[in-house]
Amino acid sequence: MADHSRRRVLKGIGATAAGVSLGVGSASASTADERFLIDLDEVSRSEVPEDVEIIHDLSLSNVLVARGDQTDVGTSTATASDLRIDLSDDDTGAVVEEDGPEASGSGASHNHDGPASNTELQWDKRVQNLSNDQTDKPGNGRVVHDVSTGEGTRIAVVDSGVYDGHPDLVDVVNEDLSANFTTDSFDWRPSGAGNHGTHVAGTIAATNSNDGPGGGVLGTAPNTEIVSLRMFSGLEGYVGDGLAAWEYAAQIGCDAINYSVGYTVSDTEKYPGLLQLEQIISQVATAVRSEGTIIVNSAGNAALDMDAPNQLSLPTEADDVFGVAATGPIGFSWGNKHDDNEEKWLEGNALEEPTSEPAVYTNYGDAVDVSAGGGNYDLAEIQAGNTKAYNDLVFSTINTTDQDGNVVAGYGWKAGTSMAAPQVAGAVALVKSLRPDATPDEVEGLIQETASMPDEGERYHGAGHLDLEALVRAADGNGRE
Known part of the structure; x- marks a missing residue:
């Protein structure tokens, strides 16, 4: 599954640690x-x-x-x-990304019934049968949001900050509880830190409230509450700031922490002190879990076998961290014979690879608990200028800055295990809304027990691939179909 050409074309990695400074x-x-x-x-x-x-x-x-x-x-x-972490490194943040339309703009155009709405580009949500709002051809069947929308839950996004001025995130972020854990003097919103956290937050909790011509996007749990805990000052962050945010999130009663941050180290013999770091991370994670908070973590983007000798991916391999590997399609709405019918974009005969295909960059091994949609890509198509190839990435909320320094709300594509983790963090909110007294063991158990197992097996998917429909049926507990 490793795509070694990406390492040369997109960004090289250090010989000992990707995305971190020792x-x-x-x-x-x-x-x-x-x-x-x-x-x-x-x-x-x-x-x-x-x-x-x-x-x-x-x-x-x-x-x-x-x-x-x-x-x-x-x-x-x-x-x-x-450790100092560089969010711009593709083994730490997004592997591939592309800005899309502004929130005031129209959706991507296709030739069936006018411009596609932004939600139609959310293959990750549509394949999960999340909501009848996911398409302009809604069905009448029971969908995930008929059972749970995450109401009454709270998810911490420990990341680069969340732009709460986005129309799909207005009233989603708890301003009073959100906090800055860096040593800079700014608040919890993005401050030179890019839009990684805003993208993650949208995947979890976007409300599809944008009334612009392209519409908005929808998160897994649009009625959950997001707490933005910023650990990056610019694109630089520290492990210790993230751990402090973890503990704070547990103390304020967050049901889950989305930690779409990872650091892959390739030589623990050369740097044995990293094993001590793993122990301290485990110590913090265990304390957080004892408060009822689940730490959902991206497994890493180095195409690494985490079971290989002297390989270490943190914090995924630490105790009491729920590791998520990434999957994604190849060929979603690329312009083939199905391009004029969005209902067929996700049918197997319209894709070169299904949405459950392990992404070319994802880490794998025993530390993976489940897999979820993080986006995939065909590098040759992207380099050849096929803009439709970006549709295989995850489409969500972003913030950019215009020439005058004004923050602009928009939408964009990213791929990475960073994008897979929030799918699972949102799933935690769906479960906890139905079962508020469920323990971390019970919530994680439900997610794993209801996951489906693709052909690649446990090595890439852990207990299986996230299945929201099966999950909410099991969590609902009333036998309703």
């Missing part, structure tokens, strides 16, 4: 200003020197995020370097 500042940074994590199960708080600055105090997890001289604090088992 240092914490410029090459000239001294040990006195390094960021690191402290495990208070291994060293007493009173033993931390006064000249070590505490950035975040994770009291629930017994972990500190600090800056100073790491070697002054306990033994090697008491600390781990805090």
Whole structure:
């Protein structure tokens, strides 16, 4: 499944770590200003020197995020370097992306009954039979949103910030609970951090409220509440800021955390300290889970076998993290004989690959709990200028900036395990709306038990491919069809 040509054409990766820096500042940074994590199960708080600055105090997890001289604090088992993450790296954020129409614009044109609405480009939602609003030819059958829309639930998006001015995200984001976990002075909205978080939030909770000519897009759980927890300042973030956001999300009662961030390391023998980082991440994740909050994480975009020796994908391989691999179609509305009938865009004979096909970039292995639609792509078609090839990516809400510096709401395509994780985070909201007292074990169990198993098996799909219809039927518990 690996697409090695992508590594050369789109973006090269480092020899040891993709999307992360094993240092914490410029090459000239001294040990006195390094960021690191402290495990208070291994060293007493009173033993931390006064000249070590505490950035975040994770009291629930017994972990500190600090800056100073790491070697002054306990033994090697008491600390781990805090990794710097580059969201622009395609192994960390989106693999392929393309901006689409502005929110005020029309949808993509096709020749059946006028311009296609934006929701018609959401193959990931349509194939799940999410709502009769997903197409301009609605059916009369029972759909997922007839059973649950996520009402009464809360999902944290730990990411680059969420633009709540988008017409499909107005009144979705809880402004009072949203927070900035970086050290910059701005709020929880995107601040030079791109639109990754806005895209993720739309996949979870977009309301299809845009009354422009192209309409809006619809999220899996449009009645859930989003809490935007920004961990990226510009395109740079730190693991420790993300962990602090995890703990905060648990403390404010979030049902799930969507963490579409990952860092793939290829040599744990050369960097054994990363195993200590994995242990601290596990410690935080276990504490968060004990509060009833599920951490849904993207499995990573390095086409990596996570079971191979000395390979490590964090935080997916940490304890108590629910890992999601990515799938997607090839050929969705490309302009073949079915291009004039959107109802046939998702039929098997209209696609070169089905929507459950493992994406060419997705990590795989035992750490994958389920797979979900994250988008796929044909690199040759994209390079040849086939703009329809972007339709195989996930279409959702984005924000851009115009020449005058104004934020503009729009829609765009992205592919990555980052786009697969929010499908599952939204599924958690659907379940918790029906079963508010369900434990993380029970919710995850339902998601896995109702998942369908494509031909590629557990290696790429874990327990199976997300099946929202089967999931809400099982969670509803009333036997209604």
